[in-house]
Amino acid sequence: xxxxxxxRLILQTLEQAGTADVHELALLLQTSDMTVRRDLVExxxxxxxxxxxxxxxxxxxxxxxxxxxxxxxxxxxQKTYIARLAAETIQEGxxxxxxxxxxxxxxxxxxxxxxxxxxxxxxxxxxxxxxxxVTINLVGGEVDAGRQAIHGLxxxxxxxxxxxxxxxxxxxGVSVEHGLSANSEHEAGITLAMAQQAKQAYLLxxxxxxxxxxxLQFAPLSLVQTLITDQNAPTAxxxxxxxxxxxxxx
Amino acid sequence: xxxxxxxRLILQTLEQAGTADVHELALLLQTSDMTVRRDLVExxxxxxxxxxxxxxxxxxxxxxxxxxxxxxxxxxxQKTYIARLAAETIQEGxxxxxxxxxxxxxxxxxxxxxxxxxxxxxxxxxxxxxxxxVTINLVGGEVDAGRQAIHGLxxxxxxxxxxxxxxxxxxxGVSVEHGLSANSEHEAGITLAMAQQAKQAYLLxxxxxxxxxxxLQFAPLSLVQTLITDQNAPTAxxxxxxxxxxxxxx
DNA sequence: TTGGATTTGTTTATTTTTGAACAAAACAAC
DNA sequence: GTTGTTTTGTTCAAAAATAAACAAATCCAA
Numbered sequence: 001x002x003x004x005x006x007x008r009l010i011l012q013t014l015e016q017a018g019t020a021d022v023h024e025l026a027l028l029l030q031t032s033d034m035t036v037r038r039d040l041v042e043x044x045x046x047x048x049x050x051x052x053x054x055x056x057x058x059x060x061x062x063x064x065x066x067x068x069x070x071x072x073x074x075x076x077x078q079k080t081y082i083a084r085l086a087a088e089t090i091q092e093g094x095x096x097x098x099x100x101x102x103x104x105x106x107x108x109x110x111x112x113x114x115x116x117x118x119x120x121x122x123x124x125x126x127x128x129x130x131x132x133x134v135t136i137n138l139v140g141g142e143v144d145a146g147r148q149a150i151h152g153l154x155x156x157x158x159x160x161x162x163x164x165x166x167x168x169x170x171x172x173g174v175s176v177e178h179g180l181s182a183n184s185e186h187e188a189g190i191t192l193a194m195a196q197q198a199k200q201a202y203l204l205x206x207x208x209x210x211x212x213x214x215x216l217q218f219a220p221l222s223l224v225q226t227l228i229t230d231q232n233a234p235t236a237x238x239x240x241x242x243x244x245x246x247x248x249x250x
Numbered sequence: 251x252x253x254x255x256x257x258r259l260i261l262q263t264l265e266q267a268g269t270a271d272v273h274e275l276a277l278l279l280q281t282s283d284m285t286v287r288r289d290l291v292e293x294x295x296x297x298x299x300x301x302x303x304x305x306x307x308x309x310x311x312x313x314x315x316x317x318x319x320x321x322x323x324x325x326x327x328q329k330t331y332i333a334r335l336a337a338e339t340i341q342e343g344x345x346x347x348x349x350x351x352x353x354x355x356x357x358x359x360x361x362x363x364x365x366x367x368x369x370x371x372x373x374x375x376x377x378x379x380x381x382x383x384v385t386i387n388l389v390g391g392e393v394d395a396g397r398q399a400i401h402g403l404x405x406x407x408x409x410x411x412x413x414x415x416x417x418x419x420x421x422x423g424v425s426v427e428h429g430l431s432a433n434s435e436h437e438a439g440i441t442l443a444m445a446q447q448a449k450q451a452y453l454l455x456x457x458x459x460x461x462x463x464x465x466l467q468f469a470p471l472s473l474v475q476t477l478i479t480d481q482n483a484p485t486a487x488x489x490x491x492x493x494x495x496x497x498x499x500x
Numbered sequence: 501t502t503g504g505a506t507t508t509g510t511t512t513a514t515t516t517t518t519g520a521a522c523a524a525a526a527c528a529a530c
Numbered sequence: 531g532t533t534g535t536t537t538t539g540t541t542c543a544a545a546a547a548t549a550a551a552c553a554a555a556t557c558c559a560a
Binding site (some may be wrong): 008139158 | 386394408
C-alpha cells in the first residue's frame with residue numbers, strides 16, 4: 001500500500017463519513033498510526049482535508065458545523081453533578097434514550113467518547129454528539145423551535161419502535177404523591193414513551209424540582225426506577241422517595 | 251514475452267484492478283522487477299498510467315476526487331439561481347419535502363417567511379428554518395455525521411407516512427438514458443421515498459450534473475416531473491429532457 | 501555463424517519510505 | 531492552578547523501492 005492508494009482511500013472514507021480518526025484509518029489501511037499521521041499532514045497541506053486532533057475532517061464540516069442553542073445557565077453546577085452520577089451507570093455498548101431536558105443535555109460531555117447508541121429528540125444533544133464516537137438516532141416528528149426538540153404523535157410512535165437499556169429523562173416537577181408533571185402535553189408524551197421503552201428509567205432532577213407540581217401530572221412515580229438528584233436535596237425528602245420504591249442517588 | 255505484450259497485459263491489469271505493484275506484475279509477466287519498472291517508466295511517459303512508488307495506478311484514480319467544499323462554495327451562483335426558480339412554484343400552505351442536497355439547502359432563504367410545512371432529513375435545513383414561519387417536520391432515524399442528515403430504514407418509513415404537495419430533491423448525476431444516480435444507497439432511498447410521496451417532484455440540479463452518472467443508478471428519469479437547472483445548460487440537452495416527458499425550467 | 505545492437509537480469513549503491521522510541525505539546529479532569 | 535492522559539513531532543534505524551552499472555541473453559542481418 002503506497003501513498004497514492006492511501007490518499008485515495010482516506011479521502012474516500014472522509015467523503016463518506018465526514019470524519020475519521022488516525023487509528024481507525026491505520027486499521028483500514030493496514031499501516032501504522034505514524035504513517036497515517038504523515039499522510040494527513042500532507043493532505044491537509046494540499047488543502048484536501050482538515051486536520052483535527054486525533055484524526056481528520058472534511059473541509060466543509062469544519063467550516064459550518066450545525067449548532068443549536070441550549071440554555072443551561074441556571075443551576076449548571078447541580079446539573080453537571082447529576083449528569084456525572086448518571087454517566088457512571090452507563091456501560092459500553094448500551095442503547096440509551098435521552099430526552100430534551102437541560103439536565104439530560106449535561107450528559108453529553110461524559111458520554112462522547114463512549115461506544116454507545118443514543119436515541120434522542122433533542123437537537124442540542126445531536127449537535128453536541130454528532131462528531132463523537134456515539135451513534136445517534138434522532139426521533140422524527142414536528143420540530144418545536146422553543147424547546148429545540150422533536151415532539152408530537154410521530155415522535156412517540158418512533159420511540160415506541162425501539163427498546164433501550166436505559167432512559168434518561170427530565171421533568172418540570174416531581175412529587176411522591178402526584179408523580180411526574182410537565183409543562184406541556186408534548187413533552188409528557190415523549191417522556192412517558194421513553195421511560196416505558198427502557199429497561200431502566202432514570203429521572204434526572206435537581207433538588208429545586210422535588211415536591212413540585214406543574215401544569216400536567218402525567219405519570220405516577222413508578223414510571224421511573226431511579227431518581228438522580230443533587231446534594232442539596234433534604235435527606236428526609238429522599239427517604240420518602242426510597243419508601244415509594246425508587247432507587248435514589250445523590 | 252516482448253514489450254508490446256507486456257504493455258497490453260499491464261494496461262489490462264490496471265484497467266481491471268485500478269492499481270498494481272511492480273512485484274505482482276513481474277510475477278504475472280514472468281519477468282524481473284527491473285523490466286517491469288522500465289516498462290512502467292515508458293508507459294507513464296506515454297501518459298497511459300500513473301507511476302507510483304512500488305507500482306502504478308490508473309490515471310483516473312490518481313486524480314483528486316471532487317471535494318464537498320466545491321459542492322457548497324462553487325457553483326453557488328447557479329444554485330441560488332435554481333433555488334429562486336424553485337421557490338416561485340411554492341404556494342402558501344404547501345407541504346414540502348426537502349432532501350439534504352446542497353442545492354436544495356439554498357431554498358431556505360426564499361421560503362423562511364412563507365406559511366408552509368417542510369418535511370426534511372437535513373440538519374442544516376432545520377437549523378436554518380427553525381426560527382422562521384415555516385413549520386418543520388424532521389425525519390427520524392440514524393444521524394449521518396458526514397452528510398449532516400438523517401438516513402436509514404426508519405427515515406424512509408417516516409417519509410412514507412406523509413403525503414406532500416412538492417418534493418425538492420438533489421442527485422449526484424442525472425441522464426436521460428440512465429435516470430437518477432447517487433453516491434450512496436442511503437441518499438438514494440431518501441430521495442426515492444420523497445419523490446414518490448409527493449404530487450410533484452422537482453429535481454434541482456445544476457448544469458454540471460446533467461448527463462453525468464455516479465455510483466448508483468437508482469431510479470428512472472420518470473421519478474420526477476420537473477427539472478430545474480441553471481442557464482449554462484445546453485439548449486439541445488434540455489430538449490432531450492423535454493422529449494423524455496419532463497417539464498424543464500431554467 | 502559472427503558481429504553488433506538491443507533487451508533483459510543481477511548486483512550494488514542510493515534514495516525513499518516506514519515503524520519504533522521518546523520527548524514535547526495539547527487536552528481533559530480535577 | 532495541577533495532574534494525568536492522549537496525541538503529536540522528531541529522531542533514528544530498518545526495510546523497501548529505485549537507479550545505475552555491468553554482464554548475460556536474445557535478436558537480426560549479412
